[in-house]
Amino acid sequence: MTSIERPQVRPPAPWSFPEPVDTTLRNGVPLSVFHRPGQHVASIQVVIPLPATVEPADREGLATIVSRTMDEGTRSHTADEFAGLLEGSGIALGASQTLLGLTVQLEVATGALRPALELALECLTEPAFPEEEVSRHVAQRLSDIEHELADPGSRAALEWIDAYYDPSARASRPVAGRTATVGAIGAADCRDFHAAHVTPDAARVVIAGDLDAAQVHTAVDATLGTWSSKGAAPATSGVLDLPRTRGDRVVFVHRPGSVQTQVQLGWAGPPRRVDGGWAPYPVLGYLVGGSPGARIDRVLREDKGYTYGFGAGFRPRGASGTFVAGGSVRGDVTAPAVELLWEVLDGIADGFTPEELRSGVDYVGMTAPGRYATADAVADEAAALALDGLQTGFVTDYLSDLRRLSADDLAQAWARWGSEPRTLVLVGDAEAHADAVRALGRGDLTVV
Amino acid sequence: MPLDYQVETRTLPNGLRVVVSPDHNVPTVAVNLWVAVGSRHEAVGRTGFAHLFEHLMFQGSRNVAEGEHFSRLQAAGARLNATTWFDRTNYFEVVPTGALDLALWMEADRHGFLLDAVNQGNLDNQRDVVKEEKRQRYDNRPYGNALPDIYAAVFPEGHPYYHSTIGSMDDLDAGSLEDVRSFFAAHYRPSNTVLTLCGDVSVEAGFDAAATYFGGLPTLDRPPVPPSAPLDPLTAPVRVERLEEVPSDRVYTAFRLPGDRTEDYLACELAMDLLAGMATSRLYRRVVRRERLADHVFRSAFGLAGGVSLGMLGADVAQGHSVAELESAVHEELRALAASPPTEEEMQVLRAGATRDVLQAFASTQERADFISQYTLLHDDPTYVNTHLEELLAVTPEQIRQAAARYLQPDNAATVVYRRTDSVKDEA
Incomplete structure (x- = not known):
């Protein structure tokens, strides 16, 4: 064994994101089909750009309830019948709303694509929103809110958007709504919202799997192609995404008896269309918080043993974005862990070594074929980019840009965003640990 | 296919x-x-x-x-x-x-x-x-x-x-x-x-x-650890109650299942799907959709190699309802499945869902490799990756009924209940 030399790695062939066959349906909706050999479960995504600001202010979460009840009964079938039609053909249907839009996703064996498309059309065009199904999903969402508040990770995320975004911005509140706004939602609200906003006007369809693109076009055109527009959607106003203007801030959520403190630290980050290109940002995410050898875990996990592991990275969304680092640490080292986290992140301004640059570039570039190996991964990426108004060539382009990335480019990208005001949220035993964190002097500390 | x-x-x-x-x-x-x-x-x-x-x-x-x-x-x-x-x-x-x-x-x-x-x-x-x-x-x-x-x-x-x-x-x-x-x-x-x-x-x-x-790793001949003796279902109900700061009362109903890589285990897996794995599942239809006793139901089956496996049903009690109401409905459905086999319509749903799940899992080479390693190491069956789906699809309604009767009954269930204290309620 020891006589065998460590093998050299042969560089992979250049790779680009799978090319779709792009066509247009008879109703004007663009269709992208990704033929993925060997992928016998197709992923269908119907993407409807729909900023969460279109919801009435006193019904926030309405789009989420609509997304969850579109398949709970239609003009032709009861909720239970519709579930039987889906599951009888092995179709998994899910729908969700993000800040940018609504996505309906179906996973189905490639042989059952047609019934999946027919049922997708039925729930998009003729949902009935029965009172009992809407009120059931409202009750479930109200219960989910309690669960989100009780879990340290989701609690930290909720407090973080509240602390980071300006209260005027929709992004400061959960997309799926709060107790007061969700509790007010009724079936009539769902019907009105659906009629006004769930239209094909800006929609796109993405399908990936071991499929013949021409046959898929014919099937989609005969189904989703008949989804008709009802004219211009009502104009929307409202602020989607605006950070507060002020200096560093710390919020400590008191969760009595916590044996760990959940940490979420973040600040403003770039959109995908940032000047200079997107390529530096996934590399920075990997080097700062993407592995046990990354800057944060090298100290907090592998040296100190304070944590099971931190994650960090840039999260682009529409015209803006954020950088977020998060993880949990042993309760009694809350303050030293925060101090070390701060020092690690400040230390990044000193730059990266050539070895770090190369490893980050190679990791991001060379894992791409594996990350996008399955039909659902390809469709997920295409759908996420579609909500941002981008095509999948975006991935190919930034992967190609990686080859020209220098340590200076990384340093400049970090410098551009790394000095933004920081928002730190801690969820843990504030009585025991808040004073020690306050003493670090890392911004105004509020206990909630 | x-x-x-x-x-x-x-x-x-x-x-x-x-x-x-x-x-x-x-x-x-x-x-x-x-x-x-x-x-x-x-x-x-x-x-x-x-x-x-x-x-x-x-x-x-x-x-x-x-x-x-x-x-x-x-x-x-x-x-x-x-x-x-x-x-x-x-x-x-x-x-x-x-x-x-x-x-x-x-x-x-x-x-x-x-x-x-x-x-x-x-x-x-x-x-x-x-x-x-x-x-x-x-x-x-x-x-x-x-x-x-x-x-x-x-x-x-x-x-x-x-x-x-x-x-x-x-x-x-x-x-x-x-x-x-x-x-x-x-x-x-x-x-x-x-x-x-x-x-x-x-x-x-x-x-x-x-x-x-x-090839250069040393050959070490040691006897393998003998498998543990098979374990039959529980002979009497077991109950554990916890009072904790949880957001909803939650009931787990857990069972000893037969060892993995057996027909009975596959029948139990399908029975668990039929009870709580889908939107057409019996418990979903009854306690979530119709009676609204629960906000969610879920199920897991862990296939194990040591002569016994583990299966569980879970449900979060909906506001205004009680653990007892929910348990009683769950027990009724367990008994009903033991009494009469799934319908043809239910079998169609189970088979279509199983087909999609297996194909989706094997879409990833990592999951396919993991499956092959599992059944090679623990069951000496490297090609189970090719026969697993066929065997699932071959399970009959009567096998599911029998498996439910033997393994998934209130009398051989371990029930674990997490009840909420009031503190979480007040805080929220």
């Missing part, structure tokens, strides 16, 4: 079982190793040790520096990890084809020569990391210790599946360097390991590479 993945096997002279399953659709190879050691092999007073040991496998070996396993493979485009479970520990990476040799070289180094690099500092550090993993995943979240509660309710004290893989803080504290050495000597050897390569590699190239890098 019948599956026909090419699956070839070879055993090296030192006992390592190698499986190669070519798939050239993507320029990557899934490298997947299963070692027949898990929490069920842990000694009294050393619960959690198999998992702690797994962490040490990333801390360097004879020719690999501390931290280098992750950093070097990731820099070559690998995505990698490892997990520990009752019966086994697995180590895996998906690598670009050109990094296959490096991955095998690094795996062979730690699977053969870990002990050259283990030291007290690594052990102490990873012990701390694992204790934070336990706090994060079990101790500091609602329902976090439900699974350990279920294991202890379903299996008798002293049974290999009685304790969880994460173990106890005291036992983690007690682990020593001497334990690391003896654990490695007892369990880590080629004849106790399966290596599967799935992806962009030919059969001969795969076998050659396995022989090149693993």
Whole structure:
């Protein structure tokens, strides 16, 4: 064994994101089909750009309830019948709303694509929103809110958007709504919202799997192609995404008896269309918080043993974005862990070594074929980019840009965003640990 | 559709079982190793040790520096990890084809020569990391210790599946360097390991590479750990009640299932799906949709190799309803399934769902490799990847009824209830 030399790695062939066959349906909706050999479960995504600001202010979460009840009964079938039609053909249907839009996703064996498309059309065009199904999903969402508040990770995320975004911005509140706004939602609200906003006007369809693109076009055109527009959607106003203007801030959520403190630290980050290109940002995410050898875990996990592991990275969304680092640490080292986290992140301004640059570039570039190996991964990426108004060539382009990335480019990208005001949220035993964190002097500390 | 993945096997002279399953659709190879050691092999007073040991496998070996396993493979485009479970520990990476040799070289180094690099500092550090993993995943979240509660309710004290893989803080504290050495000597050897390569590699190239890098690992003939005796269903109901700061009352109804890789186990899996796995499932229709006693229902079945498996139904009680109402409805549905088999319509749903789930799992070479390693190591059946779906589809309605009658009844259930204290309610 020891006589065998460590093998050299042969560089992979250049790779680009799978090319779709792009066509247009008879109703004007663009269709992208990704033929993925060997992928016998197709992923269908119907993407409807729909900023969460279109919801009435006193019904926030309405789009989420609509997304969850579109398949709970239609003009032709009861909720239970519709579930039987889906599951009888092995179709998994899910729908969700993000800040940018609504996505309906179906996973189905490639042989059952047609019934999946027919049922997708039925729930998009003729949902009935029965009172009992809407009120059931409202009750479930109200219960989910309690669960989100009780879990340290989701609690930290909720407090973080509240602390980071300006209260005027929709992004400061959960997309799926709060107790007061969700509790007010009724079936009539769902019907009105659906009629006004769930239209094909800006929609796109993405399908990936071991499929013949021409046959898929014919099937989609005969189904989703008949989804008709009802004219211009009502104009929307409202602020989607605006950070507060002020200096560093710390919020400590008191969760009595916590044996760990959940940490979420973040600040403003770039959109995908940032000047200079997107390529530096996934590399920075990997080097700062993407592995046990990354800057944060090298100290907090592998040296100190304070944590099971931190994650960090840039999260682009529409015209803006954020950088977020998060993880949990042993309760009694809350303050030293925060101090070390701060020092690690400040230390990044000193730059990266050539070895770090190369490893980050190679990791991001060379894992791409594996990350996008399955039909659902390809469709997920295409759908996420579609909500941002981008095509999948975006991935190919930034992967190609990686080859020209220098340590200076990384340093400049970090410098551009790394000095933004920081928002730190801690969820843990504030009585025991808040004073020690306050003493670090890392911004105004509020206990909630 | 019948599956026909090419699956070839070879055993090296030192006992390592190698499986190669070519798939050239993507320029990557899934490298997947299963070692027949898990929490069920842990000694009294050393619960959690198999998992702690797994962490040490990333801390360097004879020719690999501390931290280098992750950093070097990731820099070559690998995505990698490892997990520990009752019966086994697995180590895996998906690598670009050109990094296959490096991955095998690094795996062979730690699977053969870990002990050259283990030291007290690594052990102490990873012990701390694992204790934070336990706090994060079990101790500091609602329902976090439900699974350990279920294991202890379903299996008798002293049974290999009685304790969880994460173990106890005291036992983690007690682990020593001497334990690391003896654990490695007892369990880590080629004849106790399966290596599967799935992806962009030919059969001969795969076998050659396995022989090149693993062929030099020493042959260690030790008798395998004998399997534990099969365990019948519980003969009387077991009940555990917890009063905790949880957001909803939650009821788990858990059962001893037959051992994995048996017809009865497949029938139980389908019975659990029929009860709670889908939107047309009996419990979903009744307690979520119709009577609204529960906000959610869910189910899991863990197929295990030691003569008994674990299945559970779970449900969160809806506001305004009680644990007792929900339990009573669950018990009625369990009895109803024992009394009459699923309808043809229900069978169609089960078969269509099973087909999609299996095809979707095998869409990923990593999951396919993991499945092949599992059934090669624990059941000596490398081609189960091709027959598993057929066998699921062949299960009859009557087999499901019989399985429900024997394994999934209120009288042989372990019920674990988490009830909320008022404090969470007031805070929210």
